[in-house]
Amino acid sequence: MKASASPAQPIDAANGKRALDALRTALGKDWVFAAGDQALDAYRDDYALAPHGDTRPWAAVAPGNLKQIQKVLEIARRYKLALWPLSTGRNLGYGGAAARQAGALMLDLKRMKRIIEVNERAAYAVVEPGVSYLDLAARLRKLGGRLWVDSTGSPWGGPLGNFLERGVGYTPYGQHSDTQCGLQVVLADGTVVDTASGIKARTDNLYRYSHGAWVDGLFNQSNFGIVTRIGVQLMPAPAGYRPYLVTVDAEENLQALLDALRPLSLEGLLPGRPTLMTLPRAAAYGATRAQYQTGAGPLRAQAHSRLMAEQARGYWNLYGAFYGAEALLDVHVRELQNALRAVPGARLHFADTRADDAAFKCRAALMGGAPSMDEYKTLDWVGAGAHLDFTAVLPFDGDVAQSASEAARELCHAHGFDDCAEFQLEPRALRLEIRLIFEREVVAQQRAAHAAVSALAARFVSLGHGSPRAHLAFMDDTAASYRWSDDALAHASAAIKDVLDAQGVLAPGKSALWPGRHSGRRK
Amino acid sequence: MVSRRSFIKSSMVAGLAPGLLHAQTADRHNDATVLVVDGDCADTRHFTRQCRLHRLEINDSIELVETLAQGGQARLFGLTRDSSYFIVASMSALHGYRLTYHGVHDFRDGQCRHQLRGEPDAMNALVANLPPAGALWTCALAEALPRLGNTQKAALIDTQCQAASATARRGHLVSWCVERV
Ligand SMILES: Cc1cc2nc3c(=O)[nH]c(=O)nc-3n(C[C@H](O)[C@H](O)[C@H](O)COP(=O)(O)OP(=O)(O)OC[C@H]3O[C@@H](n4cnc5c(N)ncnc54)[C@H](O)[C@@H]3O)c2cc1C
Numbered sequence: 139m140k141a142s143a144s145p146a147q148p149i150d151a152a153n154g155k156r157a158l159d160a161l162r163t164a165l166g167k168d169w170v171f172a173a174g175d176q177a178l179d180a181y182r183d184d185y186a187l188a189p190h191g192d193t194r195p196w197a198a199v200a201p202g203n204l205k206q207i208q209k210v211l212e213i214a215r216r217y218k219l220a221l222w223p224l225s226t227g228r229n230l231g232y233g234g235a236a237a238r239q240a241g242a243l244m245l246d247l248k249r250m251k252r253i254i255e256v257n258e259r260a261a262y263a264v265v266e267p268g269v270s271y272l273d274l275a276a277r278l279r280k281l282g283g284r285l286w287v288d289s290t291g292s293p294w295g296g297p298l299g300n301f302l303e304r305g306v307g308y309t310p311y312g313q314h315s316d317t318q319c320g321l322q323v324v325l326a327d328g329t330v331v332d333t334a335s336g337i338k339a340r341t342d343n344l345y346r347y348s349h350g351a352w353v354d355g356l357f358n359q360s361n362f363g364i365v366t367r368i369g370v371q372l373m374p375a376p377a378g379y380r381p382y383l384v385t386v387d388a389e390e391n392l393q394a395l396l397d398a399l400r401p402l403s404l405e406g407l408l409p410g411r412p413t414l415m416t417l418p419r420a421a422a423y424g425a426t427r428a429q430y431q432t433g434a435g436p437l438r439a440q441a442h443s444r445l446m447a448e449q450a451r452g453y454w455n456l457y458g459a460f461y462g463a464e465a466l467l468d469v470h471v472r473e474l475q476n477a478l479r480a481v482p483g484a485r486l487h488f489a490d491t492r493a494d495d496a497a498f499k500c501r502a503a504l505m506g507g508a509p510s511m512d513e514y515k516t517l518d519w520v521g522a523g524a525h526l527d528f529t530a531v532l533p534f535d536g537d538v539a540q541s542a543s544e545a546a547r548e549l550c551h552a553h554g555f556d557d558c559a560e561f562q563l564e565p566r567a568l569r570l571e572i573r574l575i576f577e578r579e580v581v582a583q584q585r586a587a588h589a590a591v592s593a594l595a596a597r598f599v600s601l602g603h604g605s606p607r608a609h610l611a612f613m614d615d616t617a618a619s620y621r622w623s624d625d626a627l628a629h630a631s632a633a634i635k636d637v638l639d640a641q642g643v644l645a646p647g648k649s650a651l652w653p654g655r656h657s658g659r660r661k
Numbered sequence: 662m663v664s665r666r667s668f669i670k671s672s673m674v675a676g677l678a679p680g681l682l683h684a685q686t687a688d689r690h691n692d693a694t695v696l697v698v699d700g701d702c703a704d705t706r707h708f709t710r711q712c713r714l715h716r717l718e719i720n721d722s723i724e725l726v727e728t729l730a731q732g733g734q735a736r737l738f739g740l741t742r743d744s745s746y747f748i749v750a751s752m753s754a755l756h757g758y759r760l761t762y763h764g765v766h767d768f769r770d771g772q773c774r775h776q777l778r779g780e781p782d783a784m785n786a787l788v789a790n791l792p793p794a795g796a797l798w799t800c801a802l803a804e805a806l807p808r809l810g811n812t813q814k815a816a817l818i819d820t821q822c823q824a825a826s827a828t829a830r831r832g833h834l835v836s837w838c839v840e841r842v
Contacts (some may be wrong), residue, residue, distance in 0.1 A: 180754065184747075272723070294723060295750075426832040432769050511719050514744040521767065521833035522743040 286507025424496030
């Protein structure tokens with residue numbers, strides 16, 4: 139099955155006017171933004187990539203409740219409009235607040251921003267799409283701070299949109315697909331589904347499963363419904379918390395470091411989502427590139443040495459944290475120290491010696507349940523920066539990671555970028571996030587970042603590593619790399635799409651799910 | 662009933678900087694211009710007499726914009742790193758503010774290169790004054806403050822000039838002005 143974009147059907151002027159009239163009647167004229175309205179400018183990718191082309195929407199609507207969403211859906215079906223839902227609309231690095239293609243009707247759910255419930259006893263919250271991590275953290279602080287929020291490095295985004303993108307945070311609740319509990323979804327035909335229970339049981343947001351097929355994952359990175367509510371488990375503030383940094387100077391000791399950490403990770407002795415950053419990635423939190431090197435091209439060895447000396451870093455910098463009572467923290471630290479004996483040049487640091495480390499400050503906040511915008515400072519590395527990420531998943535294996543890291547560095551350098559990568563450690567897998575930081579107004583840099591991600595994707599597919607999340611511009615290519623058994627996975631998804639959204643009104647092209655693609659399947 | 666304006670504001674968030682709101686409401690004057698500077702990078706001594714000053718940490722930027730906008734602030738002027746500007750610009754646009762001036766100040770090899778975009782008369786004055794000011798270019802910028810922005814003219818010009826000397830610090834700062842439309 140060939141997955142490629144075809145432009146949204148442009149609506150003709152007469153039908154367009156009728157559709158807008160119907161939307162204004164349904165929502166009130168204040169909540170419909172059409173051509174000429176400055177508000178429409180907000181629905182774009184602030185980190186635009188020139189080769190991705192035009193994604194300007196046809197119009198936008200901001201419903202205030204579920205009934206209005208159902209009305210919008212009815213109108214979208216009637217006029218064959220392509221609806222693109224947004225929650226907080228901060229998907230920067232992956233397409234921002236833009237749709238996959240031009241001509242969409244943006245369904246902006248920011249107005250729906252109720253924190254419906256915070257259950258302190260059972261440690262969960264139920265929120266609407268417009269609630270940001272900052273909103274939720276402020277509410278939890280008001281309640282006394284007994285519960286932590288697990289935020290991303292971009293906390294003006296929110297738990298619902300981030301879950302739908304299969305995003306991650308950095309406390310032990312950082313795998314957001316695992317800490318979601320209960321979804322309310324409106325299907326394309328207007329039906330409302332409640333995945334946790336559906337019988338209004340008292341365990342709605344305590345227990346993830348109802349009876350029969352477990353469908354929550356279907357709405358994650360897909361376009362099978364409009365999610366209007368999510369249950370999010372919250373971490374009780376632990377008795378103690380100790381963030382740490384491990385530095386290793388030599389690039390080639392990545393393998394030794396990861397092999398030493400693997401047993402700890404598997405045994406659950408590296409809680410949270412420890413993040414292992416290259417030198418430029420960690421340095422960018424508190425420095426700009428121009429301080430170390432002027433002119434184009436990746437940082438040279440001399441600049442690396444200066445950065446390492448001035449910032450007391452290694453080429454590899456692992457930010458992690460332990461949680462629990464003091465005695466337990468000490469045990470964890472000893473286990474880590476023991477493991478690090480096998481790693482040449484490994485040093486373990488704590489907060490007392492990292493007061494000047496901007497990366498430590500940001501990571502310690504995020505790992506400690508406190509949202510921080512500090513990661514945006516890393517984009518100052520190149521001046522007026524933006525970023526595009528390529529993400530791959532690898533087995534937790536030092537040898538594999540060492541080769542992957544070398545491949546990533548070689549390709550970043552070949553395209554003129556610094557090696558701004560990080561490995562996020564999961565018990566059995568490594569999530570390698572390769573960040574291309576580029577000057578966002580410079581078209582040549584946008585093109586270079588685009589070309590670098592294309593090259594990285596091709597190389598990583600050839601190495602046998604899949605990519606779990608993609609920018610709008612790369613969704614089709616990423617999906618096409620999962621080709622096993624005559625594209626069976628893509629066909630299964632396409633079949634579901636055709637059943638749940640036969641007219642294809644919901645987010646055409648999201649995660650390469652285009653409507654009407656199943657019928658041509660070879661038997 | 663939520664109004665359209667408060668929908669726009671609904672993208673604002675409750676804060677990271679609880680102290681800020683208090684500091685703001687304690688202010689007796691509602692000056693036309695508030696200056697925002699990055700706490701960790703800008704030399705602000707020259708600005709303090711021109712307008713009210715807020716030292717900004719990136720984590721405060723969202724609440725700062727919300728607070729100033731709610732207080733009816735007409736203009737915000739900033740001398741910051743780009744990341745703070747990006748957040749302020751994005752949030753202030755949601756409050757109905759528009760960018761009327763943007764300057765990039767790039768320090769490289771002992772030189773500071775200024776790239777300015779704004780209302781033509783104000784830009785011409787800046788182009789004349791920044792290069793001779795050299796390392797004290799922030800003073801020249803401060804003097805030009807009242808003429809930056811504060812205009813309904815849509816025409817913007819791009820201009821570049823080089824300072825003969827610059828501070829030792831290398832990197833990239835931006836100055837900007839957003840105005841309520
Ligand atoms: C400096 C920086 C740091 C970052 N750090 C992280 C990080 O640590 N972890 C991480 O995961 N990401 C990170 N990101 C990426 C991104 O900002 C976040 O993932 C963010 O949470 C996504 O944006 P959002 O929550 O506003 O979702 P939105 O932009 O609202 O939604 C994302 C997409 O999901 C779909 N969608 C949204 N709402 C609905 C709905 N109600 N129904 C159906 N479909 C919907 C749409 O396709 C939409 O385009 C970072 C970005 C930057 C710039």
